[in-house]
Amino acid sequence: MPAISFPEFPDDVPTVPLLVIDFALIKAGDKPEVDRLWKAATELGFWYLKNHGAEGLTDAMFDMGAETMELPLDEKMKFEQGDGGRSFGYKYAGANAIDETGTKDAVEFINVSKDDALAWPESAHRTYPSTVNARMESTITPFVEKSLEVNNTLLRVLSERLGLPDGAIGARHLREKYSGSETRVIKSPPQPEISPDKATLGAHTDFGSFSFLHNRLGGLQVLPPGSDGWKYVKPIPGHAICNIGDAMAIFSGGILRSNLHRVVAPPKAQKAFTRWSLVFFTRPNDDTLLEPLASESAMIKEAVDKVPGKYDAGVTSKEWFARRIKNQRVANRTVRTHFLLLGLSHLIASNIALKGPETWRASRGTEHQVDAY
Numbered sequence: 001m002p003a004i005s006f007p008e009f010p011d012d013v014p015t016v017p018l019l020v021i022d023f024a025l026i027k028a029g030d031k032p033e034v035d036r037l038w039k040a041a042t043e044l045g046f047w048y049l050k051n052h053g054a055e056g057l058t059d060a061m062f063d064m065g066a067e068t069m070e071l072p073l074d075e076k077m078k079f080e081q082g083d084g085g086r087s088f089g090y091k092y093a094g095a096n097a098i099d100e101t102g103t104k105d106a107v108e109f110i111n112v113s114k115d116d117a118l119a120w121p122e123s124a125h126r127t128y129p130s131t132v133n134a135r136m137e138s139t140i141t142p143f144v145e146k147s148l149e150v151n152n153t154l155l156r157v158l159s160e161r162l163g164l165p166d167g168a169i170g171a172r173h174l175r176e177k178y179s180g181s182e183t184r185v186i187k188s189p190p191q192p193e194i195s196p197d198k199a200t201l202g203a204h205t206d207f208g209s210f211s212f213l214h215n216r217l218g219g220l221q222v223l224p225p226g227s228d229g230w231k232y233v234k235p236i237p238g239h240a241i242c243n244i245g246d247a248m249a250i251f252s253g254g255i256l257r258s259n260l261h262r263v264v265a266p267p268k269a270q271k272a273f274t275r276w277s278l279v280f281f282t283r284p285n286d287d288t289l290l291e292p293l294a295s296e297s298a299m300i301k302e303a304v305d306k307v308p309g310k311y312d313a314g315v316t317s318k319e320w321f322a323r324r325i326k327n328q329r330v331a332n333r334t335v336r337t338h339f340l341l342l343g344l345s346h347l348i349a350s351n352i353a354l355k356g357p358e359t360w361r362a363s364r365g366t367e368h369q370v371d372a373y
């Protein structure tokens, strides 16, 4: 993608002042910086990360995304993620609902599995468009490797602060075990006459443990606890945006916060431009049970004892992930059978396509467990 210049993020829209965490200091074990990371991860669950080391790898990932989205739709559709609860592959705009009434999303994704990137040229889960294959070795695998290093380091530091034994979180995120971990490039085309409050990617918490996000244009918004509304996260060049996902909220019994967020059209003059974003999602091994690690940490036990049962998902990471992916898909929205009583004795079952909000609700994660909303 040629370097595109676009208008500055405006200074008169509501933004959330995220803490800036220095990854180099975290790696060096700097105690005050680890304290700040802990504050960010427990209070809002979102922060900026600088000196992360992936700065030189993101442009090529955006190029891979742009090359992929330029393919004809019928070519991309050969690699579509499908309706069965699988995330890897291409997702067309409008495949997912953004709310319980079934409003369609407006974004395209290309999702590449960590297992496929590491197995290349073999395949672990599925095949991808030619534009992905062409950049697997040069672009995608290096980005996946760097993202794994960043995310695993931050997860290890947080797990220490949670009082977990060495390796408790690491064993649940093994490089060699299959998981839902993936990298994603998102394309949001300019939305004509869109209201600034209409989501292109609906309000959600992230499905996995940890997300490492790279934004150029605005549009990402979070709903901070106790706040009066959605706030933009202003992109800062060279700074990634990190956030805690549902799995870490569950493992920690709610001590780490998985916050609700969404994507709307970029603000003000930026909205005329196509928005690209790049994420690496770390998710637990497929076979990991999602439950608080109360037997391994006194701090987590104390948190869980106050809200017994609240964070017991009772499913594996793979099941949790598949349920959420599957129930977002518009094609999976339930068709309710409605009975119409005609005359005195004719009960006619008519399949009126009233598509139920229950499918949307079944795609939800920990959102309903957070009292602040």
Ligand SMILES: O=C(O)CCC(=O)C(=O)O
Pocket: 184, 186, 201, 206, 213, 215, 219, 220, 261, 262, 263, 277, 278, 279
């Ligand atoms: O595009 C963004 O800034 C955020 C994307 C996101 O939240 C997601 O893909 O889960």
Ligand SMILES: [Fe+2]
Pocket: 204, 205, 206, 261
């Ligand atoms: Fe997200």
